[in-house]
Amino acid sequence: MCGIVGYIGKRNSLPIIMEGLKRMEYRGYDSAGVSIINEKNELISIKKAGKVSCLESELDIDVFNGNIGIGHTRWATHGVPNDTNAHPHFDMEENILIVHNGIIENYKLIKNRLLEEKYKFKTDTDTEILANLINYHYKNTNDFETSVRLALLEVEGTYGIACLCSKEPDKIVVARKGSPLMLGIGNQEMIVASDAAAIINHTKNVIYLEDGEMATLEKGSFHLKTVEDQDIFRDYQVLDFLLDEIEKGGYEHFMLKEICEQPDTIQNTFRGRINFDTGVAKLGGLQSVEEKLYNAKRIIITACGTAWHAALVGEYMIEHYCRIPVEVEYASEFRYRRPILNSDDVVLLISQSGETADTLAALKEARKFGATTIGVVNVIGSTIAREVDAGTYIHAGPEIGVASTKAFTSQVMSLALITLMIANEKKTETPETLIKLANELKHIPEKIAHMVSLKDEYKKVAMKFKDAKNFLYLGRGFNFPVALEGALKLKEISYIHAEGYPAAEMKHGPIALIDENMPVVFIAPQDKAYDKIISNIEEVRARKGVIIAIASEGDENITSYADHILRVPKTLALFAPIINIIPLQFLSYYIAAARGCNVDQPRNLAKSVTVE
Ligand code: M6R
Numbered sequence: 001m002c003g004i005v006g007y008i009g010k011r012n013s014l015p016i017i018m019e020g021l022k023r024m025e026y027r028g029y030d031s032a033g034v035s036i037i038n039e040k041n042e043l044i045s046i047k048k049a050g051k052v053s054c055l056e057s058e059l060d061i062d063v064f065n066g067n068i069g070i071g072h073t074r075w076a077t078h079g080v081p082n083d084t085n086a087h088p089h090f091d092m093e094e095n096i097l098i099v100h101n102g103i104i105e106n107y108k109l110i111k112n113r114l115l116e117e118k119y120k121f122k123t124d125t126d127t128e129i130l131a132n133l134i135n136y137h138y139k140n141t142n143d144f145e146t147s148v149r150l151a152l153l154e155v156e157g158t159y160g161i162a163c164l165c166s167k168e169p170d171k172i173v174v175a176r177k178g179s180p181l182m183l184g185i186g187n188q189e190m191i192v193a194s195d196a197a198a199i200i201n202h203t204k205n206v207i208y209l210e211d212g213e214m215a216t217l218e219k220g221s222f223h224l225k226t227v228e229d230q231d232i233f234r235d236y237q238v239l240d241f242l243l244d245e246i247e248k249g250g251y252e253h254f255m256l257k258e259i260c261e262q263p264d265t266i267q268n269t270f271r272g273r274i275n276f277d278t279g280v281a282k283l284g285g286l287q288s289v290e291e292k293l294y295n296a297k298r299i300i301i302t303a304c305g306t307a308w309h310a311a312l313v314g315e316y317m318i319e320h321y322c323r324i325p326v327e328v329e330y331a332s333e334f335r336y337r338r339p340i341l342n343s344d345d346v347v348l349l350i351s352q353s354g355e356t357a358d359t360l361a362a363l364k365e366a367r368k369f370g371a372t373t374i375g376v377v378n379v380i381g382s383t384i385a386r387e388v389d390a391g392t393y394i395h396a397g398p399e400i401g402v403a404s405t406k407a408f409t410s411q412v413m414s415l416a417l418i419t420l421m422i423a424n425e426k427k428t429e430t431p432e433t434l435i436k437l438a439n440e441l442k443h444i445p446e447k448i449a450h451m452v453s454l455k456d457e458y459k460k461v462a463m464k465f466k467d468a469k470n471f472l473y474l475g476r477g478f479n480f481p482v483a484l485e486g487a488l489k490l491k492e493i494s495y496i497h498a499e500g501y502p503a504a505e506m507k508h509g510p511i512a513l514i515d516e517n518m519p520v521v522f523i524a525p526q527d528k529a530y531d532k533i534i535s536n537i538e539e540v541r542a543r544k545g546v547i548i549a550i551a552s553e554g555d556e557n558i559t560s561y562a563d564h565i566l567r568v569p570k571t572l573a574l575f576a577p578i579i580n581i582i583p584l585q586f587l588s589y590y591i592a593a594a595r596g597c598n599v600d601q602p603r604n605l606a607k608s609v610t611v612e
Pocket of ligand 1: 350351352356359402405492605606607609
C-alpha cells in the first residue's frame with residue numbers, strides 16, 4: 001500500500017528519501033516519486049510507474065540536491081498506475097507539492113468547485129485536487145500551514161499527507177486522518193514517514209500523529225496541532241525493534257525468513273503469559289476488560305484475509321473450550337450489514353498491521369454500539385492497537401513479506417491464550433486439562449523448529465507441483481481454517497488457483513473438479529477426525545485426484561492412501577492449526593519461488609490494505 005517519507009535537516013535529503021522508499025517496498029506499490037527543494041528554493045520532482053529502482057535509474061543526483069524533500073510509493077486507487085498519476089502531485093501553478101496516502105471521498109465535489117474557479121487538472125487522482133485546494137486557500141491566507149489546514153477541513157475521507165511549498169521553502173507540512181504517519185526526531189533533523197521502517201535507521205524517537213492532527217516540520221523543530229487549530233504537546237516514544245529485524249538476514253526472501261522464525265516468534269507470543277504448573281494464562285493488556293470478557297454473552301471476532309482465518313480458528317477454540325457463542329465476521333461485511341450488537345458483546349479485532357481500513361471501520365462500528373473492543377495486533381502503536389478498549393500484542397516482530405505467515409501462528413497462539421484464560425475463569429475445563437494444554441504449548445516452539453529442519457523434504461514435494469494449475473485444500477474441525485489459509489497462501493504468491501473447503505463439503509460440489517490433474521492437499525493428522533478424513537481421501541482417490549497429505553509422524557497407515565506426505569509432529573487440537581500450517585507455508589513458498597514469482601511482493605497485493 002502507499003508509503004510516505006520526507007526529510008528536513010542538514011543532510012542531503014535524496015539518499016534518505018530513496019532509502020526510505022526502498023524500505024517501504026514490502027508494502028506493495030505500483031509507482032514511486034520524489035520531490036526536493038533545491039538550493040534556489042525551486043521544487044523539483046520526478047515520478048515513475050514501476051519499482052523504486054526504475055525511479056532511481058532516471059534520477060540525476062546532481063540536480064536532486066537539497067536538504068528538504070518528500071517521496072512516495074503509490075498503490076493505485078483513483079487512476080491507473082502510470083507516471084502521471086504517480087505522486088508527488090503539483091497544484092496548477094506548481095507552487096505546492098503533495099504526497100498522499102488514503103482516499104479523498106468528496107474529491108469530485110471539490111474538483112467541480114475548483115473547475116468553476118478556472119483550476120486545471122492533469123491527472124485522474126484525488127490527490128491533485130487536494131494540492132489545488134491548498135493553492136486556493138493560499139491565495140487568501142498567504143500562509144502555507146493555514147492553507148493546508150483549511151483544505152483538510154473541507155476534505156472527507158482518509159489521508160496521510162506531506163506537502164512542500166515553494167513560497168515557504170523551509171518547511172514540510174504533514175497531516176493524518178485514517179492513514180498512519182509518524183515523525184522521527186533526529187539531531188537537528190526530522191523524518192516523516194507512514195512506516196517505521198523508513199525512519200528506524202536514522203532515529204528511534206518517534207511521535208505518532210493521531211487522526212485529525214497535523215505538524216509543521218522545520219530544521220530541528222516541529223509544531224503539532226489539530227486540524228481545528230488546537231496546539232498539541234506530546235512526548236516522543238522509543239521504537240523498540242532493530243533494523244536487522246526488518247532485513248532479510250541471509251534468506252532469499254523475507255517470507256522464507258519469517259516462516260523459519262516461527263519457533264522464536266511463537267515463543268515470544270506466550271513468553272511470561274502462562275503458568276505451566278497451573279495452566280493459567282494471563283494477558284496483561286486485557287486486565288481492564290477481563291470481567292466483560294468472562295461475562296460476554298457473545299464474542300464477535302472480525303478481521304480480514306489471513307487474520308480472518310485466525311479468527312475462525314478462534315471460534316473453534318472458544319466455543320469448544322469456553323462454551324461462549326462466537327461469531328466470525330469479515331470486517332468488510334460487518335461494517336455495512338447493519339450488525340446486531342449489544343453493549344455486553346465483546347468484539348475481538350485481529351490485525352497484523354493494525355491499520356487495515358476495513359478492520360478499523362469495524363472497530364468504529366462496534367464502539368458505536370458500546371461493545372467492548374479488544375485488539376489482537378502485531379504492530380505496536382498502530383491505529384487499531386491505540387483505538388481499542390484493551391488489547392494484546394502478538395509479538396511476532398516486523399512482518400515484511402506481503403503473505404502473512406508468522407503473524408498467523410502468533411495470532412492463533414494469542415487466541416489460544418485467551419481461550420485458556422477464559423476456560424480457567426469460567427471453569428469450563430478442569431485444572432488437569434488446562435495443565436495438559438499448557439504443557440503441550442511449551443513444546444510448540446521445538447515442534448515448529450523440527451518442521452523447519454524438514455523444509456528440504458517439503459521442498460521436494462513442492463517441486464513436483466510447480467506447474468499445477470489448480471489446488472484443493474481440505475481439512476476438518478480445527479484444520480478447516482488451516483485449509484483456507486493454505487489455499488490463500490498458495491494463490492497469493494504463486495498465482496495458482498486454490499480453494500479451501502471443509503473436507504466433508506467436498507462432495508457437495510468441488511468433487512466435480514477432481515481428475516488426475518487436481519492436486520488435493522488433505523490436512524490429515526491422527527486426531528479424532530482421522531477416519532473421516534481417510535474416507536474423504538478415498539473419495540478423491542477413486543476419481544484419480546493426486547493426494548498430498550499433511551500427516552502425523554509415525555502414521556504408516558497414510559502411506560497407502562497418499563501420493564505425497566508432508567510430516568508434522570503430533571499435538572493437541574488446540575494447537576493443531578499452528579503446527580499444520582507450517583508445511584503449507586513452505587509448500588506455497590517453494591512453489592512460488594520455483595515459478596519465479598515475486599514472493600515478497602506479489603502482484604496487485606499490498607501488505608497493509610489501508611483503503612476500503
Ligand atoms: O494487517 P492485517 O492482518 O489486518 O491484514 C489483513 C489482510 O490484509 C492480510 O492478512 C492479507 O490477507 C495477507 N496478504 C495474507 O497473507
